[in-house]
Amino acid sequence: MINFSYSIWLLLIPLMMFFILGLAGHKLGPRLSGLLGTSGLAIITMLSFIIAYSYFFGTPKNGEGFKAIIAYNITWLQLIDNLHIDIGVLLDPISVMMLIVVSTVSFMVHIYSLGYMKGERGYERFFAFLSLFTFSMLGLVVAPNIFQMYIFWELVGISSYLLIGFYYQKPSAVAASKKAFIVTRFADLGFLIGILILSFYTKTFDFITLTDPSGPAIAKTGGATFMGLSVITWSMIFVYMGGVGKSAMFPFHIWLPDAMEGPTPVSALIHAATMVVAGVYLVARLFPVYVMASPQALHIIAYVGAFSSLFAAVIACTQTDIKRVLAYSTMSQIGYMMLALGVSGYGGHNGLGFMASMFHLFTHAMFKALLFLGAGAIIHAVHSNFMTDMGGLRKYLPITHITFLIACLSIAGVPLFAGFFSKDEILAAAFEHNKFLFAVEYAVAGLTAFYMFRLYFSIFWGKETQYHHTPHEAPLTMTIPLIILALGAALTGFIPFNKLVTSDGLPFESHLDWGVAVPSVIIGLLGITVAWAMYSKSSNLPDRVASAFRLGYKWAYNKFYMDELYLFITKKIIFRYISEPVAWFDRHIVDGTMNAIATVTQVTSFRIRKFQSGQIQQYAFVYISGVIFLVILLVYIWR
Amino acid sequence: MNTGIPIQYFLILATIMFFTGIYGFLTRRNLITILMSTELILNSVNINFMAFNRYLFPHKLDGMFFSLFIIAVAAAEAAVAISIIINIYRRFTTINVEDVDEMKY
Numbered sequence: 224m225i226n227f228s229y230s231i232w233l234l235l236i237p238l239m240m241f242f243i244l245g246l247a248g249h250k251l252g253p254r255l256s257g258l259l260g261t262s263g264l265a266i267i268t269m270l271s272f273i274i275a276y277s278y279f280f281g282t283p284k285n286g287e288g289f290k291a292i293i294a295y296n297i298t299w300l301q302l303i304d305n306l307h308i309d310i311g312v313l314l315d316p317i318s319v320m321m322l323i324v325v326s327t328v329s330f331m332v333h334i335y336s337l338g339y340m341k342g343e344r345g346y347e348r349f350f351a352f353l354s355l356f357t358f359s360m361l362g363l364v365v366a367p368n369i370f371q372m373y374i375f376w377e378l379v380g381i382s383s384y385l386l387i388g389f390y391y392q393k394p395s396a397v398a399a400s401k402k403a404f405i406v407t408r409f410a411d412l413g414f415l416i417g418i419l420i421l422s423f424y425t426k427t428f429d430f431i432t433l434t435d436p437s438g439p440a441i442a443k444t445g446g447a448t449f450m451g452l453s454v455i456t457w458s459m460i461f462v463y464m465g466g467v468g469k470s471a472m473f474p475f476h477i478w479l480p481d482a483m484e485g486p487t488p489v490s491a492l493i494h495a496a497t498m499v500v501a502g503v504y505l506v507a508r509l510f511p512v513y514v515m516a517s518p519q520a521l522h523i524i525a526y527v528g529a530f531s532s533l534f535a536a537v538i539a540c541t542q543t544d545i546k547r548v549l550a551y552s553t554m555s556q557i558g559y560m561m562l563a564l565g566v567s568g569y570g571g572h573n574g575l576g577f578m579a580s581m582f583h584l585f586t587h588a589m590f591k592a593l594l595f596l597g598a599g600a601i602i603h604a605v606h607s608n609f610m611t612d613m614g615g616l617r618k619y620l621p622i623t624h625i626t627f628l629i630a631c632l633s634i635a636g637v638p639l640f641a642g643f644f645s646k647d648e649i650l651a652a653a654f655e656h657n658k659f660l661f662a663v664e665y666a667v668a669g670l671t672a673f674y675m676f677r678l679y680f681s682i683f684w685g686k687e688t689q690y691h692h693t694p695h696e697a698p699l700t701m702t703i704p705l706i707i708l709a710l711g712a713a714l715t716g717f718i719p720f721n722k723l724v725t726s727d728g729l730p731f732e733s734h735l736d737w738g739v740a741v742p743s744v745i746i747g748l749l750g751i752t753v754a755w756a757m758y759s760k761s762s763n764l765p766d767r768v769a770s771a772f773r774l775g776y777k778w779a780y781n782k783f784y785m786d787e788l789y790l791f792i793t794k795k796i797i798f799r800y801i802s803e804p805v806a807w808f809d810r811h812i813v814d815g816t817m818n819a820i821a822t823v824t825q826v827t828s829f830r831i832r833k834f835q836s837g838q839i840q841q842y843a844f845v846y847i848s849g850v851i852f853l854v855i856l857l858v859y860i861w862r
Numbered sequence: 863m864n865t866g867i868p869i870q871y872f873l874i875l876a877t878i879m880f881f882t883g884i885y886g887f888l889t890r891r892n893l894i895t896i897l898m899s900t901e902l903i904l905n906s907v908n909i910n911f912m913a914f915n916r917y918l919f920p921h922k923l924d925g926m927f928f929s930l931f932i933i934a935v936a937a938a939e940a941a942v943a944i945s946i947i948i949n950i951y952r953r954f955t956t957i958n959v960e961d962v963d964e965m966k967y
Contacts, residue, residue, distance in 0.1 A: 837963030840888050847884060 225277050227294035230312045233270055233322070233365065236263050237358035241351055248347025257340075260350035261333040264326070264357065271326040278319045279723055288728030291315035291431055293367055306426055313367035313430060316724040317507050317581055321364040324588045325497050327711070329357045331704035332492040335596050338700030339488055339603060349389060349486070356382035360497050364504065368428035369418055369462075372505070376414065376465065379498050380407050386493060387485040399481035406478040410468020417461030424454055434511040441516045456517035463506060463524060470502025471554050472561060473531040477785055479554055483546040487599030490546060495553050495595050496588035503560045503584055510577055510726060514569045525565020529660045532558025534783070536670035540677065541780040544608045545598050548678050549591070552634070555667060556587050562664065563649040566656035567726065574726030575655070575733060579648030582720040586641035589711035590633040596708065597627040600701055601682060604694035610678065614685040614761075619694040622702045624683050626709040631679045633712040635672035636747045641716035643744070644735075648720075650743055651736040668743050672750030677758050686761035872913035879906035893947045893957040897940065904936045 240263040248256045278289070296311030333353060340349055359378035366372035381404075388400030422428055425439040433440045440455060449457055466472075471479035482494045493499070506513060506524060513521045532555040539551035560580045567576025600623045605613055617624045633640040636647070646668065653661040696702065722730040757764045769776045778784070879902055886899030908929045915925025951957050 832967040835967045837966030839959055839962075844888050847888070 225281055227274065227278075227292060227312070227314055230270070230274055230314065230365070231295045233267055233274075233312070233326075233361050234358060236267055237354045237361065239263075240354035241358060244347055244351035244354060248351055251347065253346040256347040256350050257337050260354055261330075261337060263354065264330045264333045267357070267361070268326040268330040271322040274314065275319050275323050278314055279316075288725070288730070289316045289723075290728060293431070294365075296367060306422065306428070308370045308428060309368055310371055311367045312365040314365070316728060317504065318364050320581060320585060320724050321504060322361065324585055325357070325360050325364060328496040328588055328592045328708075329353070329360075329492055331592065331596070331708055332488045335491075335599070335701050335704040336486075336488045338698040339599055340486065341698075343486075345389065349386075352382060352385050352389070353489075353492070356386065356493060356498075360501075363501060367430055369421070369430065369433070369509075370428045372508070373411075373414060373418055376469070376501065376505075377411065379493075379501065380404060380411065380469070383407075383482070383493050383498055386489040387482050389486055389489065390484070393484065396484040399478075399484040403478040403482050406475055407468040410475050411465050413461045413463075413468075414465025417458045417463075417465065420454060420458035420461065424458070430508060434509065436511060436515060440512050452519055453517065455512065456520050459509065459513055459517040459520040460523060462509065463502075463520060466502030466505045467527065468502075469505075470499050470557050470561070471531075472502065472527050472558065473534055474785070476531065476535070476554050477789055480547045480550045480782070483544070483550050487546065487595060487602060490550070491592045491595030491599065494550065495591040499553060499557060500560065500584050500588070503557060503564065503580060506561070506564050507577065507581060510564065510567075511569060513564075514567070514726075521565050523565075525562050525657065525660060528558045528561025528563075528565055529663045530558070531555070532562065532667045533663055533670075534558075536667045536674065537779050538782050539674040540670060541776060543610050545601070545610055545613075545678060545682065546595070546608055548610075548674060549594055549598060552594075552671065552674065553591055555671065556583070556591065556634070559646070559649055559664065559667070560584055560587070562660060563652055566653050566660060568656075570727045571729065571731045572733065574731070575648065576652035577726040578720050578724060578733070579645060579652050581724045582648055582718075583642075583645035585718070585720070586633070586645045586712070586715050589708055589715055590630040590642055593626060593630040593705065593708035593712050594634070596701070596705055597623050597630065600697040600705065601627075603697055603701070605690065610681045613682045613688060615683070615687040616694060617683040620683075620696050622696060622705060626705040627683070628679060629709045630712050631675045633716075634675050635751060636668060636743060637751075638740075638744055639713075639716070641712050641714065643740075644716035647735060647740045647743065648733070651733075651739045654736070654739050665743060665746055669746040669750040672747040673754050676751045676754035680754055680758035684759045869913055869917045872909055876906040876909040876913070879903075879909070891958050891960055893950065893959055893962075896959065897943050897947070900943075901936060901940070904932055908932055 240260055244251070244256050244260055251259065278292075292314045294312040294314050296309050298307050299310045300308040302308065333350070336349065336353070340346055343349070356379065359375050359382055362375035363372055363379060366375060384400050384404040387403050388396050390396045418428075421433070421440065425433060427433060427439060432438050435441070448454065452460075468475040479494060479499065483490055485494075513524070535551040535554035535558065539548050539555065542548045542551065560583050563576040563580035563583065565576070567574055567580070569577075600620065601613065601616065602608055604616070604620055604623075607613070629640070633642040636643045650661065650664055650668070653664055721733040725731060757768065781787075883899045883902035883906060886902065887896055890896050890899060911925040911929045911932075915922065919925070947957055950962055954962055956962075
C-alpha cells in the first residue's frame with residue numbers, strides 16, 4: 224500500500240496562497256502575485272498527476288479493482304459518540320480523475336489569466352480568489368464524508384459569487400453574482416435537508432459506509448416511507464436538488480447565463496469545467512445509493528438531465544452573445560452527463576452510463592475550458608461579446624482559430640476527437656436503457672453541432688467586419704494554454720476509462736457501438752452542414768429561417784421566458800402575498816410593541832427627571848424624611 | 863452608680879442636639895455651617911453612646927470606644943470636608959451650596 228498522506232498538501236497549498244495573496248497581495252505587486260499563484264497551481268498540478276499515476280498504476284490490484292483509500296483523516300467535530308464530522312482526503316477513481324481535471328484546468332486558467340487580466344484593477348485579488356476557488360474545489364472533490372463536501376460545496380459557491388462579481392463597479396455583474404448565489408443557495412437548502420435526513424437514518428456521514436452495498440443506507444431501505452417513496456429516496460432527491468442548483472439543471476439554470484458577467488477565465492474555470500460539474504460529481508459519489516436504494520431518484524435525474532440538455536441546446540441556437548451560447552452549451556452537456564448517470568446500472572457493463580458520464584465530464588472539461596478561453600481571446604481582440612460584431616477573424620487570430628475549431632469538432636462529436644468517444648458511450652448507455660431518452664439525445668447531438676458551428680462560422684468566417692483597429696493574436700501566456708487544452712480536447716478520448724473509472728472499480732470491456740456511433744456522427748455532420756450553409760457566407764438565410772419559425776424563435780431567443788417566470792413568481796406572488804404581510808406584521812406588531820415600551824419609558828423619565836436637581840439639601844431632606852417615616856412605621860405601627 | 867441625673871436628661875439633650883444639627887444641615891446655605899451641623903449630629907450620637915454605656919452596661923467599655931472612634935473619624939472627616947470645600951471655592955468662587963448644582967439632569 225502506498226502512503227498517500229502527502230495529498231493533504233493539495234488543500235494546504237492553495238489555502239496558503241489565498242491568504243498570502245489576499246492579505247499581502249497589494250504589497251507584492253501584480254506581477255509577483257500572479258506568478259506566485261500560478262506556481263502554487265503548478266505544484267498542485269504536478270502533485271495531482273503523481274497521485275493519479277501512483278493510484279492507477281502504482282497500487283497492486285490483485286484482481287479486486289480500485290479501492291477507495293482514506294489518505295488523510297482527522298476528526299474535526301464530535302457530535303455524539305458515533306456521529307462525527309471529519310476533514311480528510313478520500314482517493315478513489317472518480318476523485319483522482321477530478322483532481323486531474325480541476326488542477327489541470329485551473330493551472331491553464333492561471334497561466335491564461337496572467338495575460339488576460341494584465342492591467343486590470345484588482346489583479347492580486349483575482350488571483351487570491353482563484354486560489355480560494357481551487358482550494359474549495361479540491362476540498363469538495365476529495366471529501367471523504369458528505370458533510371465536508373457540503374462545507375466545500377458552499378465555499379465554491381462563495382468563490383463563484385466573488386469571481387462573478389469581480390467587476391463590482393458594473394451593476395450587471397453585481398446583480399449576476401447575487402442571482403448566482405441566491406439561486407444556488409436556495410438549491411443547497413435541499414442538499415442540507417437531504418444530508419440531515421440521510422444522517423438521521425443512517426447515523427453516518429462517511430461516503431465509504433454510505434455507499435457500501437451492505438451498509439446502513441442501502442440495506443436499511445425497507446423502513447419508513449412517505450408518499451410511496453422510501454426515506455432514503457427522499458433524502459437522495461433532496462441531495463440531488465443541491466446538484467441541480469450547482470450544475471445549472473432545469474429549473475435552477477437561470478443563474479448560469481448571467482454568471483458570464485464575470486471575467487472570461489473565471490467562466491472557463493468555474494462555470495464550464497469544474498464547479499458546475501459538482502452536481503454530476505455528487506451524484507456519482509453517491510451512485511451506489513442511488514442505483515440500489517432509490518431508483519426513482521435516478522429516474523428523476525435522467526429526465527431532468529435529458530430535458531435540460533434539450534432545453535439549453537434550443538436556446539443556445541438563438542443567442543448572439545458568444546459567452547451565453549457557451550453557457551447554454553455547458554448546461555446542455557451537463558444534462559448529458561446527468562442523463563448518463565440516470566440510465567446507468569451498477570457493476571460491470573451495466574455501469575456503462577456511469578463510466579460514460581465521468582468520461583464525458585473529463586473530455587467536456589477540456590474542450591469547454593478551451594472554448595471559453597478561446598472566446599476570451601476573441602473578446603480580447605475584438606472588445607465585444609456579440610457574434611454580430613465579429614466575422615472573418617480566421618486571418619487575424621490563427622492560433623485561436625485552430626484551437627477553437629478543434630474544440631468545436633470535439634464537442635460536435637466528430638470521430639477521433641475526444642467528445643466523439645465520450646458522447647458515443649453516453650448514447651450507447653441511453654440506447655440500452657431508455658429508447659425515448661436516447662432519441663432526445665440524438666436530437667441534442669445535432670443541435671449541439673449546429674450551434675457550435677454557427678458560432679464558429681460567424682466568428683471566423685462570414686462577413687468581413689470593419690474593426691476599429693486590426694485584431695491581433697493574444698500574447699503567448701494566453702495561446703499556450705489554448706494549445707495545451709486543444710491537445711487535451713483532441714486526444715483525451717483515447718484514455719481507456721472503462722479500465723480506470725468504473726462504477727464498482729473493476730475494469731470492463733466496452734467497444735464502440737457503430738450502430739449508435741454512425742448515426743450520431745451523421746447527425747452531427749448534418750448540423751455542421753446546416754450551420755455552414757447558413758453562416759459561412761454573409762446571407763439573409765438565417766433571418767429567413769428565423770422569421771419562418773417566428774414564434775418559436777422568439778421564445779427561444781428570450782430563453783423561454785424563464786427569467787420572467789421567476790420574476791413573476793417571486794415579485795408578484797411571493798413578495799406580494801407572503802413577504803409584504805410578514806413585513807407589515809414585523810413593522811407594526813413586533814416593532815410596534817418594542818417602540819411602545821421605549822416611548823412609555825422615555826415619557827416617564829422625562830417627567831421625573833426634574834427630581835435630580837443638583838441641590839444636595841433636597842436630597843438630604845428626602846433621605847431624612849424617609850428615615851423618619853421608616854422609624855415611625857417600624858416603631859409605632861408595625862411593633 | 864446613681865449620679866442623680868436620670869438618663870432621660872441625657873437623651874433629651876442628645877435629641878435636641880441631633881435635630882438642631884439636622885435643621886442646620888437642611889437650611890444653612892454656607893458649606894462650613896453645614897459641616898458644623900454634621901459635627902453636632904455626631905456629637906449628639908456620642909452623648910447617646912456614653913449615656914447608654916454608663917447606665918445600662920457600666921462594666922463594659924464598648925460605648926466609650928465607639929465614642930472615641932467617632933471623635934477620631936469626625937476629625938478626619940472634617941479635614942477631608944474642608945479640603946473639598948476649599949476646592950469647591952476655587953472652582954465656583956463661592957461656598958453657597960445652592961450655587962453648587964452642576965450635577966443634575
